[in-house]
Amino acid sequence: MKKQHYLIVIACLVVFNIATIAYFQLRSDDQGESVASIGNEKISRQEWLNEMEARHGESVLKDLVDQKVIKQIAKKYKITVTDKEVERELLFVKTSSYVENLEENEEKLKEQIKLNLLLEEILTKDVAISNKELKNYYDDNQKQFYIPNSFQLAQIIVHTKKEAEQTIEELEQGSSFEVLAMEKSIDSLSASQGGNIGFVSEEEERVTPEVLMKIKKLSPGKWTGPHKTDEGYTIFLLKEKISEKKYSYSEVKNQIRRQLALEQMGAKLNADVFWNEAKVEWFYGNKEN
Structure with a gap:
């Protein structure tokens, strides 16, 4: 179980997405505005935007599409996650990995965690794991559910x-x-x-x-x-x-179910498999799932 690695990946992705999505939200009507000068030469806002779009445009757009796909599919199947689940995962992320500018990015981080939990629930909604297997995992891995x-x-x-x-x-x-x-x-x-x-x-x-x-x-x-x-x-x-927190079996039972189900399925944690169901069309053409 590579839960800590998963949490670190979320933290890293969130920082990148915050930076790039925030950048594209800076677009304005005045595309001829200069953003830098080198002697007599100037770099226009449009040149800058074009270069950023060429480098990051597809990945930023995919992230935005994935967010809406997850929300739409979750609503379709009436899948929700609680604030307690989000807060618990947030604590694990904060205490197990470095998040740049945490104070400024915490709300965005919580939103990304919520989306990841919803996606886990969607992907594993039809997978059944026995109570015995869940309890055995908890008993064997209690340190995983402890925050000093x-x-x-x-x-x-x-x-x-x-x-x-x-x-x-x-x-x-x-x-x-x-x-x-x-x-x-x-x-x-x-x-x-x-x-x-x-x-x-x-x-x-x-x-x-x-x-x-x-x-x-x-x-x-x-x-x-x-x-x-x-x-x-x-x-x-x-x-x-x-402060020190030790989560009980009942508090993390559903988290364990998702983890074991994802391992059993060998599924990657992405929303691509639901693009067709959500009828996605986008700027970069057809997407192969």
């Missing part, structure tokens, strides 16, 4: 303690942690994300137990003092805290 105490963190790493203390002074005076991370942090990867390093749990080793104990005592939006690390001195900001 998890903390969404951002960090600023500087060379010296003096730099760290100066940074904390700026934070206390109201400076943005994200901006300071981009300006000061020597860890280029996290600095480019405003210091964000995603969620850290008690079961990981990215943060020492001593530092984690101090993070646990923080309220979201607060930061630690400087901590000496191999790289220099690190300041951690707590962005969000998720």
Whole structure:
């Protein structure tokens, strides 16, 4: 069962789709507008749009079509998913994989999760799995349905303690942690994300137990003092805290049914097989399912 891989794929796809779909929504009537200049030469908005459409147009349109196909077929067969199911999957995604700009993209991520759950339900609606098999799977894989105490963190790493203390002074005076991370942090990867390093749990080793104990005592939006690390001195900001959760068999029974049914069918998780049923016609011609 590659549930974690599946969740990571959702997260990656959602970031791409948010970026590309948002881009195409920027089209305006003024297609001659300049978007860049190089000396005396200009790049028009139309040139830019044409290039983006050539590179990403088909995949973005397919994503939009798939969304509507899933909703239409789900309505046809009266298939729904609950908000609790969506929230549970969201927690697993957030705590098991890195999602860029999570705060801005969370609603889009929830919508993508809901669509994926609907598609799973549609694909497996006629597959029966015995209660014994479902319970055995739960008993053998309980860790899969457990979320440890998890903390969404951002960090600023500087060379010296003096730099760290100066940074904390700026934070206390109201400076943005994200901006300071981009300006000061020597860890280029996290600095480019405003210091964000995603969620850290008690079961990981990215943060020492001593530092984690101090993070646990923080309220979201607060930061630690400087901590000496191999790289220099690190300041951690707590962005969000998720308490330990262990899901009961009854809570995840349907999730297990879908997982086992998809494995049994060997089905790929895509909406293509329903395009004919939904009578899809599109710009790129007939689609082979």
